[in-house]
Each structure stands twice: as structure tokens, then as C-alpha cells.
Amino acid sequence: MSQLLKLFLTFFKIGTFTLGGGYAMLPLIQREIVENRSWVEEEDFFELLALAQSSPGPVAVNASVFVGYKVAGVTGSIAATLGTTLPSFLIILVIAAWLVDYRSNPFVEAFFKGVRPAVVAMIAAPLYSLGRKMRIKFKGALLASLVAAMVAFADFSPAMLIAIAGAGSLAYGIFKQKRHKES
């Protein structure tokens, strides 16, 4: 079996069986690409994660691009990314077509009435532990609260805030480095 097909099928499997997206996908990605295929060494996997998180976009897509490139170059990246995205693309397409028809069904509506507050809780609950994992201190928490308030209550563009936070933080880092060298 060609490497490209192997890449596509492996990431298709990852895309099909990882419910919830994001960090829920990591254990399966690790098992497939480190243990089953040996495309990435165990100790390199965490480096791969760090790299995948430093690029914007879904972590699973970023991981597929990296592994695909390592195994078979740019075409490898394309094969792996197609594999990751195709299952959710097809499944959501079916659901979207179905939901358009069943939106007004009282059972579907009641189901979603129950689900909505649960979804909000699932987004809010992990915030604290995520902040600790990212080692955010007082100043960081202040910045996070500011961003949250600006987006939620003042309708600031999130893309603009991300750009400002990134550029500002880079400028501050370079400024500090310069002063450090001068003194």
C-alpha cells in the first residue's frame, strides 16, 4: 500500500473516531501515529503537539499537516489533512440537510432546549484548569478578563484582539530584551 493511501486512511480513521474534537483527539492520534505506524517517535510527539498548537486552526488539522509532511512531503500533508477533515465534512453535511427539515419538530426542539445550557457549562467549566495548565498568573488573568469582556460585552472583533495581543506581546518581549542587553 502506498504511503499516501496509508496516510489518508490513518487520518480518516482519526477523523472518524475522535468525538468532541480538539484535545479529545490527541490520545487516538498518538496511538495511531506513534504506536501503530511509528511515523513519529514517542518523545517527538510532545514536540509535535507544541508545534501544532503554535499554528492557528484546529489542532488535529495542524498535526495531520506535520505528520503528512514528515512522511511524504507536501502531497503527504494534503492526503493526511483530507483524511482528517473528510469524515466530519460528510457527517455534518448529512446532519445539516436533515436538521433543516426537522428543525420545527417538537422533540428535536425540546432536545436542543435541554442541550443548550449544558453546552455553555461544558465551555465554561474547564477554564480554570486550562489557565493553570498554561501557567497564567495574575497579569495574564487580567488580560484574559479584559479580552473576555471586550468580546462578550462590547462586541470587539476577536481577530483584531488576537492580532493586537500577539503584536503587543512580541514588541514588549523585544523591548525587554534590548534593555537587558544595554544594562
Place this chain on the structure above:
Amino acid sequence: MEIYFTLFASFFKIGLFGFGGGYAMLPLIQHEVVSAPHNWLSMADFIDIVAISQMTPGPIAINSATYVGYTVTGTIWGSLCATLGVCLPPFVIMLLISKFYLKFRENHYMDMLFAGLKPAIIGLIAAAALTMMNAHNFIDLNSGIIFATTFIATLYRFDPIKMILVAGTAGIFIY
């Protein structure tokens, strides 16, 4: 024809600025698809996609791109344009990172960049939760009870799919 280009451009922007992935991308998606000028989805539609994304495989960004593309145009081409748009920036950026990653690894400019990006990412996730705490999603006392129960269950790392199914079943019995 123009709608396909607008879809592509909107989701391209989401892919380009979607640092942190997952929930951190929600305010970006919401800003593009729920707010003006597009008003493609209502707030209720939007949270339903998030719920569906929790129950189906794959990244939230891909799921919402496919869903929004379909509902806005009624065709698979809308889905294709939006999904391609959201994937393209991360694809290109990650390809560059993969190519130069040995240099990239020891680049302390990245550390400087992420010193500010990390709190911003947390702030965006908090914003996603805050904007969703509204009268559309919290219609009565039962909503509050479902919220509190799921909040605690999430802290104890319950399976998200089961939590959605339980909350939905409760909804069918209550409403």
C-alpha cells in the same frame, strides 16, 4: 456566486486568527456568522452547531464551516468553500512550520508571541461562554439546573457525548 466567495473569505479569516483551536475559535466563528453584516445564523442555531460538534467527530471549526456553508447556500458547494477557507491558512502556516521546525523550535520570538496569546486565548473561551449565557439558551429554572449539573460533571471529566445525550433527554421530558 458572490456568496461563495464571502463564505470562503469569512472562514479564511477564522482559520487565520484561530489560535488555540477548539473553543477559542468559537467567538471568531460567532463574530463572522452570527453578527452583522452577514447574520447567517441566529444565536440558537449557533449553539446548536456547537452541541452537534460535541456529538460528532472532528474539529469544531470544520463542523461549523460545513454546517454554515450548507445552511447559507443550501448546496454542498457552500460547505466546500467554507471548509476550504478555514483549512487553508492553518495548512499553509503549518506546512512552513513543518519545513523549518528545527529552527522554529529554538526561536524565542515564539515564546514572546505566546506570552500574550495564551491569556488572549483563555479570554476568548471565557467570552464564548459569556455570550452564550443569554435568554435564548437559559429559558427557565430548569436551564439553570442543567447548567449547574453539567458544570460539575465536566469538572469531574464525564464523557461529553453522554452529557449532551442526558441533557437532551432531560429536555424532551421537561419541555
